[in-house]
Amino acid sequence: MTQHALKFSLNHMVCPRWTPQQLIETAAEMGVGAVELRNDVGENSILDLEAAHGAGQRAKELGIEVLSINALYPFNIWNEERATKAQELAELVDAAGGRGLVLCPLVDADYSASAEEKRTRLEKALIELDAILGRYSLQGFVEPLGFPISSLRTKAEAVEAIRSLGLQSRFGLVHDTFHHQGAGETAFFAEDTGLVHISGLEDPAIGFEAMLDEHRLLVGEHDRLDNIGQLQRLLADGYDGYVSFEPFAAAIHDLADPVQALRQSMDHIRSRLAI
Structure with missing residues (x-):
């Protein structure tokens, strides 16, 4: 199988203080081909059609692809509120000229559903989302x-669940290197993966099951999540999509020069992958 080239993307979480237009312009300046917009970065969130159209127009002008808006949460707890939100977000992705919508599941220590109940609710959500996203020819990540x-x-x-419903053409996975390691998962599904998120963990005192978003850095030489190994495997298995930086740590968001830090991380990854 031919190994595909590495393609980087910038998730808005690389620098939430940037406006969507600044994120897109920075991607263009860096030679990065795509961005992910978000609905959870304060005043710079994509929350209405005007903001979505504006971001989409700037992206089109600069030749930058809008991969997604991140995210519908909790997508697997389907109800009237979730259906309304999914419709609103689908309209925003469409207005921005985006490819799809990121779908994140419930994270709640008090959620006590059985495995069977979780699976039933997951399938229900996928079926409903297939109809909503299908109206705009969008993917669900x-x-x-x-x-x-x-x-x-x-x-x-x-x-x-996706395969059992025959919905592979509508839904793809997000392989998040942080969550792959956190779940202790060893299986890779390159052929089912539509998007990859990367971030690093360096603190040796933090166990993988104790990791939180606030610990997520850019990928560097002291990374403990094996980002390089994960990317090697995905690329070797045929993944040909974007690899999107998604750091949540305040230490990254507060950097005076996030572009320099991003370039350093890109250089590190490229050198380790030898591509």
Whole structure:
């Protein structure tokens, strides 16, 4: 199988203080081909059609692809509120000229549903989302979250549900290197993966099951999550999509020069992958 080239993307979480237009312009300046917009970065969130159109127009002008808006949460607890939100977000993705919507499951220590109930609710959500996303020819990017209290921890669970419903053309996985390691998952599903999120962990005192979003850095030489190994495997298995930086740590968000830090991380990854 031919190994595909590495393609980087910038998730808005690399620098939430940037406006969507600044994120897109920075991607263009860095030679990065795509961005992920978000609905949870304060005043710079995509929350209405005007903001979505504006971001989409700037992206089109600069030749930058809008991969997604991140995210519908909790997508696997389907109700009238979730249906309304999904419709609103689908309209925003469409207005921005985006490819799809990131779907994140419930993370709640008090959620006590059985495995069978979780699977039934997951399938219900996928069926409903297929109809909503289909109106705009959008993809759903299902992102299992590896936290111990997540209602959907592994990609294997998501793939099984998607395949059982025959919805592979509508839904793809988000392989998040942080959550892959957090869930202790060893299986890779490159052929089912539509998007990859990367971030690093360096603190040796933090166990993988105790990791939180606030610990997520850029990928560097002291990374403990084996981002390089995970990317090697995905690329070797035929993944040909984007690899999107998604750090949540305040230490990254507060950097005076996030572009320099991003370039350093890109250089590190490229050198380790030798591509």
